[in-house]
Amino acid sequence: xxxxxxAGYASAGRGIHAPLIREAGLELAAVATSNAERRAELAQDxxxxxxxxxxxxxxxxxxxxVVVLATPSGSxxxxxxxxxxxxxxxxxxxxLAVTADDALEVVDAxxxxxxxxxxxxxxxxxxxxxxxxxxxxxxxxxEPFRCELRWERWRPVPKDRWRENxxxxxxxxxxxxxxxxxxxxxxxxxxxxxTVFATVDSRTTPAEDDAFLVCRHESGVVSHLGATSVSxxxxxxIRLLARDGAYVQNEFEGEPNVYPDLADLDGDHCGWILRxxxxxxxxxxxxxxxxxxxxxxxxxxxxxxxxAMPVDPHDxxxxxxxxxxARTSGEGERVVExxxxxxxxxxxxxxA
Numbered sequence: 001x002x003x004x005x006x007a008g009y010a011s012a013g014r015g016i017h018a019p020l021i022r023e024a025g026l027e028l029a030a031v032a033t034s035n036a037e038r039r040a041e042l043a044q045d046x047x048x049x050x051x052x053x054x055x056x057x058x059x060x061x062x063x064x065x066v067v068v069l070a071t072p073s074g075s076x077x078x079x080x081x082x083x084x085x086x087x088x089x090x091x092x093x094x095x096l097a098v099t100a101d102d103a104l105e106v107v108d109a110x111x112x113x114x115x116x117x118x119x120x121x122x123x124x125x126x127x128x129x130x131x132x133x134x135x136x137x138x139x140x141x142x143e144p145f146r147c148e149l150r151w152e153r154w155r156p157v158p159k160d161r162w163r164e165n166x167x168x169x170x171x172x173x174x175x176x177x178x179x180x181x182x183x184x185x186x187x188x189x190x191x192x193x194x195t196v197f198a199t200v201d202s203r204t205t206p207a208e209d210d211a212f213l214v215c216r217h218e219s220g221v222v223s224h225l226g227a228t229s230v231s232x233x234x235x236x237x238i239r240l241l242a243r244d245g246a247y248v249q250n251e252f253e254g255e256p257n258v259y260p261d262l263a264d265l266d267g268d269h270c271g272w273i274l275r276x277x278x279x280x281x282x283x284x285x286x287x288x289x290x291x292x293x294x295x296x297x298x299x300x301x302x303x304x305x306x307x308a309m310p311v312d313p314h315d316x317x318x319x320x321x322x323x324x325x326a327r328t329s330g331e332g333e334r335v336v337e338x339x340x341x342x343x344x345x346x347x348x349x350x351x352a
Contacts, residue, residue, distance in 0.1 A: 002297045003029040005064040005088075007055050007079065009038040011161075012093055013070035016122070018045065021068070024293035032058040055079055059086045065300055068120075069093055072162050073171025077102045080117070084109050089116040089305065091296060094180045096313060098171050100321035104341040107313045110306075118296065118309035119316040122289045123181040124188060128249055130287040131270040132238055135247045136189050140282065141273050142244025148224040149185060151178045152234035153255065156204065164205040168327065172207035175200065175323045178227035179211060183319045190221040193322045193338050200330030203230050213326050233258050238271065245275040247282065317342065 004026050006013055013031070021028050030050040031042050039051055052058050058067065059082065067083045068091040069076060077097045083090040090110070096119045097103040110117035123129055136144055158164050166172030187193060193215040201210045210228040217223065234255060240247040249271030250262035257263055264270055265281035273280040292310050299308035321340040329336040 002026045002300055003063050003065045005030045005032070005058045005061060005067045006070060007032045007058055007067060008070035008072075009033040009035070009042055010070070013068075014038070014041060014045065017068055017070050017093070017120070020122070020290045020293050022046075023288075023290040024297060026293055026297050029064060030058055030061045055082060059083065059088065064088060066091060066116075066296060072166070073176055074098055074162075074166060074169070076171070077106060080106045081109055084113050084115045084117070087113065087115055089300060091118055091120055092316075093120045094122075094184075094316065095119075095171075095176045095320055095323070096316040097320065098169060098176060100317055100324050100341050103313075103317040103320045107317060107342075110313070116299065116305040116309055117313050118299075118311045119313050120292065121181070121184045121311045121316065121319075122292050123185060124311070125287045125289045125291050127270055127284050127287045128238065128252065129185050129188075130285040131282060132185075132240065132247065132249070133189060134285040135240060135271075135273070135282060139242075139244075141240060141242035141247050144190070144221055144240055144242040146222050146224065146241040147186065147189065148226070148236075148239040148241075149182045150225075150235060150237055151182060151227040152231035153229050154232050154234065155209075155229040158205045158209065158229060164207055164209070166207060168207065174207070174209050174227050174229065175211050175326060176320075179213065179225060179323060179326070180319055182225040182227060183213070183215070183322045184315065186215060186217070186223040186225060187315065187318060187322075190217040190223060191219045192217065192318060192340075193223075193325075194218055195335050195337055196322055196325045196329055197335045198326035198329040200327060205229070211326065211330070213322070215322065235259055236262055245273050248272050248274055249282075314342070 034053045066089040195216045197214045199212050202208045213225040215223045236250040238249040251264045269281040270284040271282050295310035299305045302308035318340045325336040325338045
C-alpha cells in the first residue's frame, strides 16, 4: 500500500486529490492543515489519517511514500523544494510554479537529488480529452488544422478566494488555473507551442478572469484556448476543424449545456463528427482521473520511477512558458515567441 501525505485540505485537497487517492487504492496516511474546520472534515472523511499542522510536520511523518502538494499555487516553488530536500517523491498540483523559470528550478532540483517528481495535470484523464485524442490520432475527421478548447463559466459575482484575489506573482488568475489545463491538453494533442497571441483581462476580480490564447504549434495546428468567468453562453467545449469534417463536444461535468442540440448521444458516446448537417456520434475513449494516482503508485515501484511518472515535469515547464508568453503578448498586443527555459532554440521541450 502506497502511503500518501497530503499538504492542504481545502477545495483542491479535499474536493479533488483525496477522493482520487482513495479511488486509486492508495492510502491517505497523513494530511497537513491547521484549519479547525478542515480538520473536522478530515476526521469525517478519513478518520484513520494522521493530521499535522504544516508541511514541515508532514515531512517528519515516518513511512510516507509520496507527498502531494495541494497548496496555493504561489507556494509551490517553496513547498516542492522542501519535499525534494527531504528526499520524498512529490506530486505538485498544477501549475508547478508561477513562472517557467521557477518551474525549471523545481525540475532541476529534483533531477539533481534523484527525487521522483510529477505534476497533477489530471485533465489528461478526462474522457473528453481521451476521446478527442482518439479523434486526432485516428484522423476520424481528417487532418486537423484548428482546435478550439474552452473552459467558460458564468460567475458575474465572483468567488472570494485566493485564486480570484491573488496577483499572478502569488499564483492567482485564470491563466495559471484553467489555462494550465487547456494548454497542456493542446500540447499533448498537437505538440509544443512556438508562438502565442493573447488577450488577458480582469473584469470582475483583481486577478485576470478572462483570457483568450491563439497558439501555433510546431505541427502547424493552431489552437484557440479560451477561459473566462463571465460567459453567459459557454461552449462549445471542444471544436476541432479538420479537412474531412469537424468534431464538436459540449458536455462537461458541473457546467450547464446551453446548446442542448450538442448533448452527447448517451453515456457511451462523447461528442459528434459533423459534416454540415450530417452527424455521427463518437464512442467514448474511457478514462478515469484516478488513473493518474494509479500510475503514481505503479511508478514508485518501477525500476525507473521518474520515467514511469504519469506527467513529465518538463511538460509543466513548457505549459507555464506559454502562460508567461501570453502575459507578455497581452501587455504588448503582439505575437510572442514561446521560450521554454532549459530548451535550446529550435528544439522541443521533450529534448530538455
